[in-house]
Amino acid sequence: MGIRFLKFIIIILLQLFFSSFLYGTDIITSSQNLSDGGTLVSSDGNFELGFFSPGSSGKSRYLGIWYRNIPVQNVVWVANRCNPINDSSGVLMINNTGNLVLLNQSRSVVWASNSKKEAQNPEVQLLDSGNLVLQDRIAGKPTLMWQSFDYPTDSWLPGMKFGWDLSTGLNRRLSAWNSPDDPCPGDLTYGIELYGFPDLVMRKGSRKYSRTGSWKGIVTNQFITTTAISNEQEFCLIYYPKTKSVITRLVLNKTSSKAEHIIWNEEGRTWTVYSQFPSDDCDNYGSCGAYGNCVNTEIPPCQCLKGFKLKSQELNSVDWSQGCVRNNSLDCQKGNGFKKFGRLKVPDAEHSWVNEGMNLHECRAKCLENCSCMAYTTLDIKEDRGCVIWFGDLIDLKFFPSAGQDLYIRMSAADSDHEETKGNTKMKAALITAAAILVVISVVVITYYIRKSHRSVEEREIFRRNERQNEDLELPFFEFVVISKATNDFSSNKKLGEGGFGPVYKGTLPDGKEVAVKRLSRSSGQGIVEFKNEVALIAKLQHRNLVKLLGCCIQGEEKMLIYEYMPNKSLDHFIFDDTRRNLLDWSRRFHIICGIARGLLYLHQDSRLRIIHRDIKASNVLLDNEMNPKISDFGLARTFAEQSDAKTNRVVGTYGYMAPEYAINGQFSVKSDVFSFGILLLEIISGKKNRGFYHLSQNINLIGHAWRLWKEGHPLELIDSFVKESCTLSEVLRCIHVGLLCVQQHSKDRPSMSSVVLMLGSENKLVQPKEPGFLFVEKCPEIDPLFTKVESSSTNEISLSMLEPR
Template identity: 55%
Template sequence: MDSFSATLFAFNLALLLFRSAAISDSLTAQNPYLTDGLSLVSSNGNFELGFFSPGLPTNRYLGIWYKNRRGPTSVWVANRKTPISGSSGVLVMNITTGNLTLFSHNSTVVVWSARLMRKVPNGVLQLLDTGNLVLRDREDENPQNYSWQSFDYPSDTLLPGMKLGWDLRYNIERRLEAWNNLNDPSPGDFSWRMELHEYPETVMWKGSRKYVRHGPWNGVRLSSRPLAAAPILNFNFVSNENEVYYQISLVNKSHSVMLVMNQSSYTRILYLWSAAERRWRVYTSLPRDYCDNYALCGPYGYCDIRVTPSCKCLEGFKPRSPDSWKTGEFADGCERNKLMNCGDEVGFAHLNQMKLPDTTHTWVNKSMNLEECKQKCLRDCSCMAYANTNISGSGSGSGSGCALWFGDLIDLKLIPDAGQDLYVRMLASEIVMHGEAHKTGRLNSKVKTALFAISGLGSAILFFIIGVYIFKRRSTFEDDHEKIEAHDLELPLFDLSLINSATDNFSLNNKLGEGGFGTVYKGKLTNGQDVAVKRLSQSSGQGTNEFKNEVILIAKLQHRNLVKLLGCCIEGDEKMLVYEYMPNKSLDFFIFDKTQRQLLSWSKRYRIICGVARGLMYLHQDSRLRIIHRDLKASNVLLDMDMNPKISDFGLAKTCGGDQTGGRTLRVMGTYGYMAPEYAFDGQFSVKSDAFSYGILLLEIISGKRSRTFCHLNDQNLIAYAWRLWKEGNIEELLDDAIRETCSLSEVLRCINISLLCVQQHPNDRPTMSSVVMMLGCEIPLSQPKQPGFFIENEAIEMKRCSSKDKSTSTNELTITLPDPR
């Protein structure tokens, strides 16, 4: 009898006994099998190992999850790429060698097997309290001398104690790869791994493209990490001849946390378990802001999220493509003001509070001090910058170790009150007042020129020149009714002649749409970039205040799911906004058209659903200002070339300070069909009224039906229709025919459940957008929705609605239903 047949024979002999065995935390020589329906539970009761089905019930996976926890609980999956069909899976520990094999007991096909470092004849497979599944020799005096451990082969989740990086002795790479989707744990294209440069660092990747770079370890933290007031995690980094890895641990051991890679949102989310609420809460996520996008500002450019535009050139450098920078395209980066040759007199500009550049091309010596590092860089003409590798001990120049950068400096970011000192090679003549200009990041170049030119004159002349300059600048922002100050706008200004030329004098052929506040035209700038120009109607109710509101708000917002404002034009009576052009128009163009809706598959709709949720979460929670949009609807969701959604039109948006989440207004403005009841009737707006609008948008995306003009038997609106189908258990009838046959039914039903939670009558019952993002991205058991808020319009509007088809009127108050700007 061969070894495999002997294993099966032993398995069949012991199977009945094992089926009745009590659940424990281990497999041993006496009980070496784990079948579907049984599980191992860690001694503290936190983790469980067993078989589960995230999607189709016929697809089974062996995995580890948090036990008795609502939310994203799966932390490890063995057979990610090869699901087991049905409940015939069995995990077998070979009692002779310790080999771990997962297969179906009805076949000889191996589904998964462990890579052992050595044989374990007297093995025990144990699920530890950390969530680590380990195989060890029972008689080994060192209980941590594992032959194999699940922590060496992570899936999409990093737990405290796990290592992200490399075991160089056994050539094991510990990397995280997101699930392909909620129902499929196979690896997607979103990963996080350790890059083994001379100066190692961790990087998140989208496929083959760097997405977010964390910066190298500097002895205290990753150079990209801001300082936290009350951190819940400790961070550790180890780099030696045996291992290179990054690791987290808990400050408070009673906490439960996990870092999860989310494919649908392309974010890395840190979840913290709230014992009081009995649920996982999103603690932080990455990217944190617009500036986290890799190489956003190109070579020798740095990103400062506090200002607009966020990309700046280092002192002594200028934009390589000035026209592109004027329109918000920064990827070409910067070049030196003056060419630097090898024999030139050079020095180093001192930058502080910086995320260190990409370390792909670096040289490191851990024993050098900072002065030795400087001299080493000076002697090599190809050395572009240097820095300490260890800043522990604090204080400028008190660190140790030396890192040199060769080639272009890429992916620089200003991190206020954190970051690190970086010394950049420059011509000696260019190193003037660099430190102060870098700290502020906002000193206008013309003002700086004036300051340098008159540095020897008296203060009276200085203030006179600055005053004249400011007066001239302000005069260009003046209209007939109210002054708009340049420092309010913080945006590039376009000449009216340039806009006229770009839009062919606002030709009807270039008209994209018309709304309550003006008309939108397509334009082409002199550099060939397509733009959308929103021209404010002079008779519009959106006066200077609303215009300023939209400009100031959106200029401060930087998120991939928000439309990008490139600049504005203010001359005489003309007030215009210049946006990035969205070639695929808006969401309503697709979902409400019988032909176009066929082009919007369920996977594209789901990506749009997730993107809009992330954009709203940023507005409500992660932006510098807490912003309530107040007019979220399908026509205000624009689609880029890849059908990625971008929320637009911030003319009605409101800001909240401090911990506020809403407010009240006597001037109710928005769109019937999307308004939350408390806002429509009482003027109460909040993050929860935006969540209500989002719920309506979900129903429209899923059904392909307009909320406002919907009529069906006795159902007065789309919410009522969806609610009736939900109560009847016939919710599949809501689906758009264009996706009915090809959609993931579990995802669709989950989205409908979320939408009904968002449109509940009472705001306190509705989820926040951060909770919505978590519900969309993770397997959280969803609660049952309560009675929706049925907003019934006045009788005149109600009588017209069914006959109005897809047309709607615009006014400036109470209802602003648009064929809207694209």
């Protein structure tokens, strides 16, 4: 009895010491706290913030926001979703750095707002919209420091932005409660995915479950008005009720596996679902396979598009998972056309490309010139402008009787629309005629020019040498003076880093475009051959997960490459830095993993030139302002034909990422890149470098550490502590499994990148990995110092440009 009484006295004293008991106000200042039992109430009385226990969770206490006057399904936001307080000792307060923190009985931080700025005069207010805001009030004027609307749980409220803040990389998406008793995020999520053409996608774990198809899939009806915001700073949706009397929200419901727009019926005192997504079986992702059109009014709903036939059909059995194929195969050399299909939900946009300035005719021409382009359409139907093109098979099509969009699908000449084929033929004839005329004119002019020229022998030799250097590069050439001015004469203040072949500078071109300039050092191992190799390769590549080359500069001994500027630098800048790694939660890391995998798949299988990169590592993965990964640095890349592997006496790449057969015997193949990807995958999960990490007692590196944890049944101990709270454990476990399969000792045991992409995006059972290669920490092979390149000061790795295999 005495111990219980003493505990009671201690709790009372702590509450008196740490908090000013609040109830009914809408503001907390730095001198006030909110204890369990107290609440904040918005000024209009509609929303309330406080502590609650969901369902039958018992003593588990959470800090949340709910509708104050609605008795059922009323919680719209939860702070400590996966970290409940097991008693009524919770206290919400503003700490000495101006952050909002939730403390438990031991005064440990259970949850924090983690505002990046430090407030001088902070206060917290619950707004009439249901948004909890942390503000810095200076001279009576509030400045927003943090808001709950930026971190939604399962509910999208009116006035809340749903989507991306491109300046910070913040992604506002919904995640359903795990159960009515547990607000921790389950596997059902819903958000905007920023492909070339943005999609609203619902996922179960990593698997796509349903998608709207475009912005047109968002509801605007008699109750609400929805607006899309698209500019350089943000890409999001926002909606408002048409009348203030309407109480509505969109909630992601795990029980129904739907996003439900619900409205409060005051008369019946209940929520009414007035729209939901998915709405029918045709909204199930890819239910009819590639080129299969789902028509909800038909039985069966799956239909092949006109000009296509079912790919797999046996007696009394139809397999729609395989989708449809063209009646007549495409032949890019002989020529193709397009067929118009109307009233469709546009295909999955994961492999799409957008240009806002093109018209439909230019869009068609753009698609026609690339044999991997399978369809195109107008970006904005209302204004009849812009271009969207798709690469690869078209997945997840649906027919809309009274809506939808026109889609122009690539077909053989025999199956194309008549006018399309005729126009295509005329265009080819015109191009051939124009080309012939240009050839004749060029021959006459060049002949005349050479005969009449009075250049000295030396001048003519310089002219020929420059011509030989510049031929076949197919890129804009920049004058040296332009690049020098853009980088302030290659000022140290503009230096972004030091690569294996020279420094990289940030530059600003005369038109204001920001670029990254890779300037090859004169002592680098990359001469004109390697330089032209990188230019020729990357100039022909087009994929959202590959860095874009804008041009080059060759003047005398100066050789420079001009790339698109990546504001978030490289991946190693985040995952290996203790102050920045927490900016990459698990969803972002998984997005980066999948993006790298898709980029490698494109190089190995889908690009015009099939390419082995040979130097996949964290410092060669750049991040754009949306944190999308882009593979860079193709100076060591090799093209390959149908041979399974090749051998070289010149081993290049970075020690710690090399496959065993490559580092030891000089044998390389696409499976060499797969091994490097596996290392990178394990590094992203753990936040540790493979090279530089070792276990003292066992002399093992990161691969060995991951393998030991896998064998002992504790693979999740590999997870970076910064992402443990945000991750989906089944998703991480699958990534670890895939990573171990990629780093197998023998190349034949490693999956292809197409299999990797499939494994990352599915829930199918995976084969068990064998013992990986390069488990132990070994001394780096002896290298001629003339061919050793320091990768960068930030990564302190070694790039090998020449290593004789032993």
